Amino acid sequence: MPFLRRGLGELRLRPELLSVNALTHRAKAVRFAKSLIHGYGLFAAEPVEAGDFVVEYVGELLRRLVSDVRELSYVRQGQGDSYMFRLNSDTVIDATRKGAVARFINHSCEPNVVARVISVDGAPKIVFYAKARIEAAEELTYDYKFEFEDDKIPCLCGAASCRGSLN
Ligand SMILES: [Zn+2]
Numbered sequence: 001m002p003f004l005r006r007g008l009g010e011l012r013l014r015p016e017l018l019s020v021n022a023l024t025h026r027a028k029a030v031r032f033a034k035s036l037i038h039g040y041g042l043f044a045a046e047p048v049e050a051g052d053f054v055v056e057y058v059g060e061l062l063r064r065l066v067s068d069v070r071e072l073s074y075v076r077q078g079q080g081d082s083y084m085f086r087l088n089s090d091t092v093i094d095a096t097r098k099g100a101v102a103r104f105i106n107h108s109c110e111p112n113v114v115a116r117v118i119s120v121d122g123a124p125k126i127v128f129y130a131k132a133r134i135e136a137a138e139e140l141t142y143d144y145k146f147e148f149e150d151d152k153i154p155c156l157c158g159a160a161s162c163r164g165s166l167n
Pocket residue numbers: 108109110155156157158159161162163164165
């Protein structure tokens with residue numbers, strides 16, 4: 001399986017810097033549970049309104065070069081899932097070892113949360129917002145926006161508009 005990095009898609013080119021300070025907004029209550037999409041996933045534990053801040057993608061902020069070296073060591077160690085998130089062309093957030101629950105959010109081609117870059121005291125952070133109302137017990141999903149590759153990873157999101165693969 002290729003070791004891909006999640007990304008922001010078109011936002012990589014022009015990061016959307018929201019004026020919202022995520023830290024002043026309480027993260028939503030979430031629950032970690034077995035997912036029908038892949039392994040374990042993250043589920044809402046309370047209803048979430050459209051536009052609400054849900055959770056932050058917590059991890060280590062790495063320079064691109066450092067993340068390249070680390071990626072090779074993960075592959076050698078047989079670390080199967082990638083929890084690296086491309087923030088921009090030279091910064092990656094690695095949630096593999098020091099990440100929080102947001103790393104378990106699965107991919108969907110019809111996601112219910114969307115990733116945004118915000119600036120908190122000058123430091124970039126990736127935060128997830130609800131695209132629409134989310135009911136309690138609904139699985140949280142976002143579009144990983146993996147880069148296009150020949151070696152396809154099948155998508156099991158189950159959405160009507162599923163693209164069939166993650167990349
Ligand atoms: Zn899909």
